[in-house]
Amino acid sequence: MTTESPEKLLSPVLSAFWDDPRSWTLETYLRHDGYQGLRKALAMAPDDVIAYVKDAGLRGRGGAGFPTGMKWQFIPQGDDKPHYLVVNADESEPGTCKDIPLLFANPHSLIEGMIIACHAIRSNHAFIYLRGEVVPVLRRLHEAVREAYAAGYLGKDALGPGKDLEITVHAGAGAYICGEETALLDSLEGRRGQPRLRPPFPAVAGLYACPTVVNNVESIASVPALMNKGKDWFRSMGSEKSPGFTLYSLSGHVARPGQYEAPLGITLRQLLEMSGGMRPGHRLKFWTPGGSSTPLLTDEHLDVPLDYEGVGAAGSMLGTKALQCFDETTCVVRAVTRWTEFYAHESCGKCTPCREGTYWLVQLMRDIEAGKGRMSDIDKIDDIADNINGKSFCALGDGAASPIFSSLKYFRDEYEQHITGRGCPFDPARSTVWADSGDGTDNAHPEVKA
Template sequence: MPLTPILTAHWDEADSHTLEGYRRHGGYDMVPVTFGAHPDEIIALVKESGLRGRGGAGFPTGMKWGFVPQNDGKPHYLVINADESEPGACKDIPLMMANPHSLVEGCIHASYAIRANYAFIYIRGEVPHVIRRVTAAVREAYAAGFLGKDILGSGFDLDIVVHSGAGAYICGEETALLDSLEGRRGQPRLKPPFPAVAGLYAAPTVINNAETIANIPTIVRNGAEWFKQFGTEKSPGFKLFAVSGHVQRPGIYEAPLGTTMRELLEYAGGMREGHELKFWIPGGSSVPMLLPEHLDTPLTYEDMAGLGTMLGTGTPMVFDETTSVVRAISRWIHFYKHESCGKCTPCREGTFWLDQMLVRFENGTAAEVDIDTVDDICKQISGRSFCALGDAAATPYAPALKYFREEFLAGTHTPADQLFDPVAATVFAGAAAR
């Protein structure tokens, strides 16, 4: 499939992040049109478009908006989850750097639809340059009259707050994000009640990913049928695919959902010279890995689920034959152990033991019985933890064991660094040597 530069169409312009650069291509032109429609019409439009959340779960956006109760006498809130902390994920940060006004305008349309007068953009605290850029865009929107009181004489009020995250992966979980926004330690909440009913400050709240909301202005401008011409019936639209790893040209490629990994690899220049694909991960480290034989499977929510994995954030990581699967899994488990909030026992204790045992495999000091022990621990975590972080920690091991069991057996007698030279696995190590 050909690339579809829509959100990324003007990223190469030096002023793409400014109000002037955004308005030059029709930015904010549809805000008066939205204000002239009934809020329910905007919700219906997004439902009809079939837009699914771009943060990982792929939940239908319009349906989520429709869950918000109306005429309940409570304030409503829109919260943008831009706490991009998943290992391997890098799509929202470049989007906010190059085109922050698409996010701001999306907030206006979405807030009007769900009758929210306050929106919060929660950005990962480790990226202050992004926070500054989005803050500048919000300031420009206020100055131009697109935010504040009685916007464009419509009678609709909207204030946007840009919030610096707490520096924790767990705050990417929507209810932990809400606790962080309220000034508490970021820990997941028990559901139900769901945020649409009792979210921020116990009021109805919609939480959407940054890329999801950035899509809204294009749908309002061009219509649902235009949006559905891209992608597939169950996964319509286009996606920012951030390809990283052992490829010639890592980067962001905007393409229709249904594009294959083989096509993305071609756009990325193929594997680095002299190397072959060993395995790849379609959407961040929390989804099961796939093999070269899966390269021609369409990158859609339903097709990835058919392979036993997930599209996730749509940020494929590509690994060649120099990569130690044991070392990769060990690094990911260490990350999840470090980022566990400690609220529930399966995740808190399970990730600790997983980390300790995988270190043995990496050091070549494991016993063969440890292979089944680790598998058993993963099963005790999966589906039993308070939120999806536990599931994410337990996910990588089973497919790695299925496809590369011999590497774990080797971990009972030989360190991973002897089997796979860490320098050789470094991205562009070969080019650096030349």
């Protein structure tokens, strides 16, 4: 009896031709059914396109998993205002690395998806807000937009007679907070990137106080294949409430890290089987299902379905599907301290809970990691995280609190060891985990000879 290989579980759609010599060009994209979904969409009424995407069940791939078609439907019609589409490509979450490779290897999937979305929401101007540090991606995106203009997919009459469409590529200045949609809009308008008070929501008063849809790169890039191959094909993958395909970013202490495109609902165990498992001689200790802002999980959760409902039921969030895997040589306290330092640094300072709370979390976490903490500090960081969670202006505060709560839930004893042992038990100078085995091999790094 033969068993199906783990690779059969993959469903390459967005990544189907990333390995082509010139995958980013219009010529290559057209050879792989490029702009066929657009033809079908333009033959439909805008409201019908929205209904089609809603029926397919496409959910936002940027974190919260909000239904894409429903977000498009929120745009008011007949209001005599310009409508805007803004694509959030400010990928900054620690561990998240799917949108940048997608734009680098297959930018036309995003451009085609944007044209379809603009037709659906009756927009004549769309923006791509890209993280400014990724200059090679910026150049490649500019070239793809130029090709689309030259081919007539953008510009005059792109959406039909008298319906022009412009796309503007904007490079941000590298602020994590600008991944929050309203902070992104403020930055795009030339102001300091800080979250806005809601309501009004962007669908009513977004960019330049006009109705605006803000979508993630992968969400929009998934639309062309959905339109071309049909909603039934899309729903044949994934689960009932989380249908379709998606990119899983596997990183950390794994044998073969990278992008694995598979149906929603696959498990980490299956992904690890495809990637060669954890690095030789080591086992999984903890992992994040959606980047550092999602509550961490342990090896008990290897068989949790990686869809929005499955991960939610396990006490975490699917988020951006950034699967960071850490083995038993990793100090949980050290990892959480580094994440907390990141959130404190990236806090925009607009609201007190996040600005002050992340600062004090860093001070206490550093003391605990260095063995200078007290047992009361453990309850103190839990209390501070509780005063941030759900009480800050945007979701950055919630993201900063998540690693604290979840690490205390599963590894409180490790925090206590740092305090009672006056330092990190994973310090090479003190730890039995890192001790020499006597055969000249470092236990933590078996490939390195002493």
